[in-house]
Amino acid sequence: MYQIRVAALLSTLVFSTAVTAQSIGDALEFSNGSIQGTARSAGFGNALGSVGGDFGGLSVNPAGIGIYRRSELSFSPSLKMNGASSQYSGATTMDNGAALNVNNFGYVATRNHGGRRYEQSGWKSVSFAFGMNKTADFTRNYTWQGKNTTSSATQAMESDANLNPGNESTPGTLGFLGYQGYLLSQDSAGKFVSVVPFQGGILQKKNMQTRGGINEYLLSLGGNYKDRLMLGFTIGIPTLNYNYSSSYSEEVAPGNTNNPDTFSSFSYNKSISVTGSGINLKLGAIYKLTNSLRIGVAIHSPTYYNLSETYTPSLASNVGAWTNYVTTNDFQIGSQFDYHLSTPWKGVLSATYMFGSRGFVSADMEYIDYSSMHYRFPGGFDDVAGVSFQQEENEFNQAIKNTYKSAVNLRVGGEFVISKMFMLRAGIGYYGNAYQAADLNSQRTDMSLGVGWHFASFFTDLGFVHSEYKVAEQPYTVDYSGVVSGTAATIPQAQINYQLNSLIWTIGFKFR
Numbered sequence: 001m002y003q004i005r006v007a008a009l010l011s012t013l014v015f016s017t018a019v020t021a022q023s024i025g026d027a028l029e030f031s032n033g034s035i036q037g038t039a040r041s042a043g044f045g046n047a048l049g050s051v052g053g054d055f056g057g058l059s060v061n062p063a064g065i066g067i068y069r070r071s072e073l074s075f076s077p078s079l080k081m082n083g084a085s086s087q088y089s090g091a092t093t094m095d096n097g098a099a100l101n102v103n104n105f106g107y108v109a110t111r112n113h114g115g116r117r118y119e120q121s122g123w124k125s126v127s128f129a130f131g132m133n134k135t136a137d138f139t140r141n142y143t144w145q146g147k148n149t150t151s152s153a154t155q156a157m158e159s160d161a162n163l164n165p166g167n168e169s170t171p172g173t174l175g176f177l178g179y180q181g182y183l184l185s186q187d188s189a190g191k192f193v194s195v196v197p198f199q200g201g202i203l204q205k206k207n208m209q210t211r212g213g214i215n216e217y218l219l220s221l222g223g224n225y226k227d228r229l230m231l232g233f234t235i236g237i238p239t240l241n242y243n244y245s246s247s248y249s250e251e252v253a254p255g256n257t258n259n260p261d262t263f264s265s266f267s268y269n270k271s272i273s274v275t276g277s278g279i280n281l282k283l284g285a286i287y288k289l290t291n292s293l294r295i296g297v298a299i300h301s302p303t304y305y306n307l308s309e310t311y312t313p314s315l316a317s318n319v320g321a322w323t324n325y326v327t328t329n330d331f332q333i334g335s336q337f338d339y340h341l342s343t344p345w346k347g348v349l350s351a352t353y354m355f356g357s358r359g360f361v362s363a364d365m366e367y368i369d370y371s372s373m374h375y376r377f378p379g380g381f382d383d384v385a386g387v388s389f390q391q392e393e394n395e396f397n398q399a400i401k402n403t404y405k406s407a408v409n410l411r412v413g414g415e416f417v418i419s420k421m422f423m424l425r426a427g428i429g430y431y432g433n434a435y436q437a438a439d440l441n442s443q444r445t446d447m448s449l450g451v452g453w454h455f456a457s458f459f460t461d462l463g464f465v466h467s468e469y470k471v472a473e474q475p476y477t478v479d480y481s482g483v484v485s486g487t488a489a490t491i492p493q494a495q496i497n498y499q500l501n502s503l504i505w506t507i508g509f510k511f512r
Helices: 021-031 039-043 055-059 062-067 115-120 154-163 174-180 389-403
Strands: 071-088 091-112 123-137 140-148 184-186 192-194 202-225 229-252 263-288 293-300 304-319 322-326 337-342 346-354 359-369 374-376 406-417 422-431 444-454 458-473 494-511
Touching (some): 039 055, 039 494, 055 091, 055 123, 062 123, 062 202, 062 263, 062 293, 174 184
Antiparallel strands (some): 091 123, 091 140, 123 202, 140 202, 184 192, 263 304, 293 346, 304 322, 337 374, 359 406, 444 458
C-alpha cells in the first residue's frame, strides 16, 4: 500500500497542517516551463511562434518547420549562472550557483522541389525533424536566515498534538514529529508544549537547492504549401528529472537565557526526487498575409506524465544532554510513489513583420489555464489516516482549482542583419502570475541579447538571457487554537529575489 507523505512534506512551507500545497506546487513547477531552445531563438526572446526556420520553434509552433529550405544539424550547450538575494527578519543573505546544460540538439531533413517542378507543385517543401529541446530548467538555490522572537516551527507540531489526541504517537503527523524529536513536553494539565524558547530569540535558517529539468524529445513533420501556408505537427516526449533538497533549522540565539529545557537546536531535512516521462502533441500553422507580414497559431495538448517520486525526510534535535533523530523509517512512508499528472492546454498566437533581408520583429502571446492541471493517483495510494486514494485525488485537484488561475505570457523580439553573415538580436518576455491569491506571485521577466554568424554551410550563434522574479515564502503555518506556548503571532516571510542568467552557444551545419 502506498502512503501519502507527512503533512510537512506536502507544503511549499517547511511545516504546515495543510495536506496539498507541496504537490500542487510541484504541478506548477512541472507545467510552468518555457522553451530554452537555441542561441538564435534565445537572442530574440524566444518569440518563435511565426518566425520559423529554428529548431527551438518546433516546441512552440511546429509549422515553423515549413520555412526550412535546406537540411540542418544543430547543437546548443549552455551555462546557467544563478543568484538569489533573500531577506528574512531584517537579515539579507546572498547565494549563487552555476551549472552546465545542453539546451538543444536536432536534425531537420528537408526535401525541396526545384525548377519547373517547384512552380508546378502545390507543396514547395516537406521537412522531417527529430531531436531535443530543453523546456524547463530547475537549477536554483537560496539561503535565508534571521532572528525570531515571536514564533517557532515547533508550535505547528504542538498544535497538531493538542488538537488531534493520539497524533504524538501516529507516524506521519506533525505531533509525532515533535514528540519523537523531543521538541514537545507536557505541562501539568497534560497539554503538549514546545520546548523551544523562541521568546528569548532563536535563529532560523533555511537552505534550498533544486536541480534537473525537462528535456523534450520530439518528432516533427510539416511543409510549405504554395509559399503561403506552413503547416506542421510535433509529437513531444518530455523526460522529467527534478531533485529538491532543503534544510530548515532553529537554534538558540546568543544571549537567550529563557531556556529551562536547555534546548540547543533542531534541523529538519528533506530530499525529493521526481523522475518520469510523458507525451504531448502540438499542432500549428503559419500564414503569409503578405511577403512582409505573417501570422501564426498553435495549440499544445496537455502533457500526460507518468511520474515516480521518492522522498527522504529526517529530523535531528539537541535537547539537554540528548541528540535525537527521527528518520525515514519513523515516518512510516513508502520509499516510492508512482502517479500521473496532466499539464494544461496551451494556445499560442503570433505575428512577424519582415524587413526584407534586413531582419524582422516578432511577437508571441500564450494562454495557459493552470487551474486545469490534474493529478491521478493509482489505487492503494492511501494516506496515513486511511483516507482513500480517490478522496486524496479529489482534494489535490480541488486545491489546484482553488489556488491557480489562467495566465498570459508575452514575448517580443527581433533580429537585425548587419551584413550577409552577421546579425544582432534582442528580446523581452513576460510570464504571467498563475496564482489567484494577491500575496502569491509567479511572474517572471526575461531580457535577452544575441549575435550570430551565418555562412554558406555553417552557422554559430550566441544568446544571453537574464531572468528576474520574486518569491515570498512563509516557513510554517500555525493553528494557534492548539498552542499553549505562546499567543498568535505574525510569522515572518522570506522575500527571495532570483536573478537567473543563461549563456547559450549554438553550432550548426546546413546541407542539401
